Amino acid sequence: MAEDASDIDKLYEYGERLNEAKDKSQNVEDYEGIIRAAKGSIKAKQLAAQLIPRFFKHFPGLAGQAFEAYLDLCEAEELGVRVQAIRGLPLLCKDTPEYVPKIVDVLGQLLMAEEIVERDAVHKALMSLLRQDVKECQSSKISFLAASLTALFKHIESSNEPVADETIRGKVLSFIRDKVFPLKAELLKPQEQMERHITDLVKRSLQDVTGAEFKMFMDFLRSLSIFGEKAPPERVQELIEIIGGQADLDAQFNVSDGDHIDRLISCLHMALPFFMKGASNSKFVNYLNKHIIPVFDKLPEERRVDMLKNLAECSPYTTPQDSRQLLPSVVQLLKKYMPKRKTEEMNFTYVECLLYTFHHLAYKTPNATNSLCGYKIVTGQPSDRLGEDFSENFKEFTERLTVVEDLARATMTKLTRGMAENNKAMGAAKTEEDKLSIKVKRQTTTSGLRTCNNIFTMTKPLHLKSPSFIGDKKINLSWKEAVKTLSPTATAEAGAKRTATTANGSNNTANKKGRGEGGGQNQLVNRAFQGLSRGGRSTAGGRAWGGRGRGRGFH
Secondary structure (H helix, E strand, O other), X not given: OHHHHHHHHXXXXXXXXXXXXXXXXXXXXXXXXXXXXXXXXXXXXXXXXXXXXXXXHHOHHHHHHHHHHHHHHHOOOOHHHHHHHHHHHHHHOOOOHHHHHHXXXXXXXXXXXXXXXXXXXHXXXXXXXXXXXXXXXXXXXXXXXXXXXXXXXXXXXXXXXXXXXXXXXXXXXXXXXXXXXXXXXXXXXXXXXXXXXXXXXXXXXXXXXXXHXXXXXXHHHHHOHHHOOOOOHHHHHHHHHHHHHHOOOOOOOOOOOHHHHHHHHHHHHHHHHHHHOOOOOHHHHHHHHHHHHHHHHHOOHHHHHHHHHHHHHHHHHOOHHXXXXXXXXXXXXXXXXXXXXXXXXXXXXXXXXXXXXXXXXXXXXXXXXXXXXXXXXXXXXXXXXXXXXOXXXXXXXXXXXXXXXXXXXXXXXXHHHHHHHHHHHHHHXXXXXXXXXXXXXXXXXXXXXXXXXXXXXXXXXXXXXXXXXXXXXXXXXXXXXXXXOOOOHHHHOOOOOOOOOOOOOOOOOOOOOOOOOOXXXXXXXXXXXXXXXXXXXXXXXXXXXXXXXXXXOOO
């Protein structure tokens, strides 16, 4: 005990002499004594944790030795010592910015701390460091803040080598999501430069991410001012390129690769808002036309309707040139899924999607339908092909349209009758469970009626020899209607699927089950992203949407 007290007294002496010294760099022995105390008693360690960072900048020749001793304090057996040392880490680099990457790296690893008080200390140290960076960058020292963010992202990116510890990566990712992203307005200053810097860091981190992580990063990028409402077209297109890279649009498609199918559908859905802002959908559309539509029937049933819904929503933003290329494939699918006889089954959602896509593509390139459907649309171009006889195509196409209308009419009669029965049942319902069941049936019926009404609206003009195609927002796709959540569990469970309805493809006139299951588009991304848990890297070397696997990145 006497020896410990003597060591403490010496530490205080070292500290006092250093405080009083005008040229502190001359007191090398005092600072060396403080460094040695990091291996002493608990009280000596705690005092050393205060003194080492206080005088760190004055002894560059001892910096390496002092830093290693300080790291030992951060890993000490005693919780109090560790917390004291962690709190002092930001002070080590206050005047020595070259140590920022090392200290941020250390704090990133310490996020694994199990003790709450220790983990809170790590969070506060990191935030203190980032806020300290803001002050520095306001003095035109942008590199200080940039260095901190770069070091933090090193734990989650894998552009050059695999991440050493997946647990650390997860902890750092959570910290960035929960602590850094919400404070972007405060931290990212100067705004444009730092938003560009963190965008580059995010892009480098996307080589090896899960679907949920990718969605998180994209939501963050969309929130940045450089990609905001006033962003120039090239910025919006940059986001499309990021999404396209994640969808692996340069890869050869393998219909048995369910991971790629999920990514493609989810990325296409995520890209839709950017198509609305003027970004090109050409790469997506051409990939679908070349790789997906030819093997559409081989896709998993539950993914077909998701693909068609995305294609439909994407079609209004397709260029005339791409529309002309895609239209033949869409017409082929229409002929396949519009029955030739009323006794055949029909998937109403498929037909709604395909008719909507057909109208918007044909609106952009109307005379392409002359040879495909036997229409007589005159534009004065050689591609009108008016001298050729396509009357058989017109006959077949319009006959199928008539069958579709007959089936839709019969279904609407049944649905209307069912709605009346549901209303009557609701009046007689006594328990909340019964009422909930009837509400679900009402939604099912309402969705089915919306789908049938849309089909009627779109088939009606197509019987004419020179039809007018619908190229505006006149049609409100059935699944785009807002559907109120019936119970908290409907949205609380990650990846939960919407209740099956006639309109989402789970039913048809013949009541055939499993004919394409399509939840609302507002839940599509949640199902595809949030419902996937972290796994190992893909054994095939491709980016695993549920786990993680190396894929094409951004440099």
